[in-house]
Amino acid sequence: MINRLVSITELEAAGRTPEDELDIGSVALILAAVANPEARQEPYRRHLKKLSAEVAAYVSGYDGPVPLSLQHEALVQVIHKRYGYVGTDDCFDDIEAANLMRVIDQRRGLPVAIGILYLHAARHVGWSAAGVDFPGRFLLRLDAEDGRIIFDAFEGGTTLTAPDLRRALKAMEGPTAELDPIHYRKASFRDVLLRLQNNIKxxxxxxxxxxxxxxxxxxxxxxxxxxxxxxxxxxxxxxxxxxxxxxxxxxxxxxxxxxxxxxxxxxxxxxxxxxxxxx
Missing domain, CATH: 1.25.40.10 (Tetratricopeptide repeat domain)
Structure with a gap:
């Protein structure tokens, strides 16, 4: 009970934290700790730090601003290929697939939960990454000087072109649906965390x-x-x-x-x- 109260206090502090200072991975672990008060956060925090460090190391030999394609490659190579994070269909029936501690334990989870790992690592390396509330699926976007990539963390970081997104949108909303800038608008980190909890609720x-x-x-x-x-x-x-x-x-x-x-x-x-x- 005491651990849960401490975690709630930490959440309330996060609620007062400005968006640009919000540490999405750390807050997701606090949310997980509320549901699992007996669990220690520190091993999971070390894992998040390790992911970020290995993504940074992947591009350490590059001189100058890291190109968009290399940013995406680094995230996918470390998070998906090296550590095996991926989504599976049975995740959608598993409430634990939205708990970041359990996601780290099992290397599988809901799209938003796996996405948080990518967002956390990208933010700590200094890259511009955000969630995208695309209809029917939580996606990610990377923005850099040389462009933008939309990709699906649940599917191992698969990139999605405009035709891919258009097909997915029509499948979800009908044949008359068309892509609009709102479909790849950035979601704030706070909104991403709320989406994570909403899955549980x-x-x-x-x-x-x-x-x-x-x-x-x-x-x-x-x-x-x-x-x-x-x-x-x-x-x-x-x-x-x-x-x-x-x-x-x-x-x-x-x-x-x-x-x-x-x-x-x-x-x-x-x-x-x-x-x-x-x-």
Missing amino acids: VRQLGARQPSAALKTLGTMVALAPDHADLWREMGMLHTRLNQIPAAIAALEECLLRGVSEPIRYQTSALLQKLRSRLH
Whole structure:
């Protein structure tokens, strides 16, 4: 219990950290530690540091700015080929595939979890890498002076051309769908971490484990306390569990943040009903 409380405190500190200072790999390990309070973070932190160091060593002989193709090659050679990180279809049914500690143990995980390893290493080497919320699949992008690469960490770092992305989009959204810049827009590191946790929460809800989902949602709120939608969802889950005072507190937090008028109206109406149940 003490270890879990320490990890929650660390998450709250991450929630106050500016985006450009957020260490995505370290925060993902904190999230994993909340779910596994008996596990020690340090061996996993050493592994992340080793990945970054080996990626840097791979390009150490290159003089000048590292070309985009070599950046991608270094990441794939170290993370996928040397250490064997890859996705498998059964990952999508495994809640542990979104826990970075278990991903490191097993060398397999969900697209976003494996992607975090690439993002962490690239950031520590000084390269511009980001997640991409492409429909149906979490992808990665690398940007450098000589261009941009979109690739799939789940598939061993396979690069995706515009025709590849167009085909994938049409398969997901229908034959009339067309690529738009929004489809390869960068996701913030915080949003990537929220996506990681959302994978866990969705699976817990699907397994009819609302109490577990509420704990996961608590980690998301700690990491992104300004997200009104998370507070509202927390209030709804507390309501479902008949935890009325906690539901009221969460919904009040939601209203303190910027929400649309329809959401404000619905939330205020629900609050009124919940308050009446306390009397």
